[in-house]
Amino acid sequence: MNKFFTSLGPFVLTAGSTLLLLLVLLSGTYDHTPLDELFYLEADTSGISGAPDTSRWTLWNRCSVRDGDNYGCTSNKPAYPFQPQSNFGTTSGVPSDFISNHKTYYYLSRFAFAFYFIATGFSAFAFIVGVLALCSRLGAGLASFFSFWALITSATAVSLSIATAIKGRNTFQNAGYNAHIGVKFFAFSWAVVAILLLSYVGFTLACCLGRKKNRHLGDLSDEPVMAEKSKRKPFFRRSKRDKGITDGESQEQVMIAHDEEPSSHPTYSVPSENDTGVPPLNNYEERSSFERGSFRPFQPRNERLSNEPVAV
Incomplete structure (x- = not known):
């Protein structure tokens, strides 16, 4: 099978995973579709002092909601922590679990951003090296390596972010507030994990299938070369087998010649x-x-x- 077509599928998949990771990572940073539609948690915050009626949390900020889109977001801050009491600047009306376990929400949300960022970098490297995978086994091996780590880091990022969202949703609901997780955000995130898994398998197969088979396992491509090498004689001296045959033939010829001569x-x-x-x-x-x-x-x-x- 042609190496170009073997690596083309994983290469396209890696491009798709990189694009999706960029959308997830940059969610909420601009008021443009689809970035203004992505969030990992939406909750009713009308009972919290100084908070809007509905709030959304992204990896960069906290936003209000207007016509189903993010609106009036705070300034962008990487690894924006999920802490309602700090986000709104008050503890009035904030569920008690957010206050007592504030470190849990803080580290979950911040580490989720870090792993999304790392996963995007690995996926981008896999995409760039994937160009070499179209024509060489070395490129396929490197692309497989970067795809593997992109898969691991993205799966970790999704796990951390969904843990943050589910734990926050349950806390809001237990306090009597309506809350739900962002469907599009996690749909894109899990799609990235699935695509990177397929990409990793594809690049690995492209690397392994290009390796020459062992001649002991039935590969006949090297037999003409081996046969040609076996016909070559040593340059400086004859082998013991050839020498023995030659000396034996010479001795026999001499003895016959002497027997014929008087x-x-x-x-x-x-x-x-x-x-x-x-x-x-x-x-x-x-x-x-x-x-x-x-x-x-x-x-x-x-x-x-x-x-x-x-x-x-």
């Missing part, structure tokens, strides 16, 4: 035990190097006596 060397008779009274020699004996002009393999003495001519 011997110019004199023959010598070998005295027997009856003539000399000397006991016979061992079964294996080295023959004269001058005999027939070459060396021959060792033979038993009895066989040599039967094969060699005896001078009379």
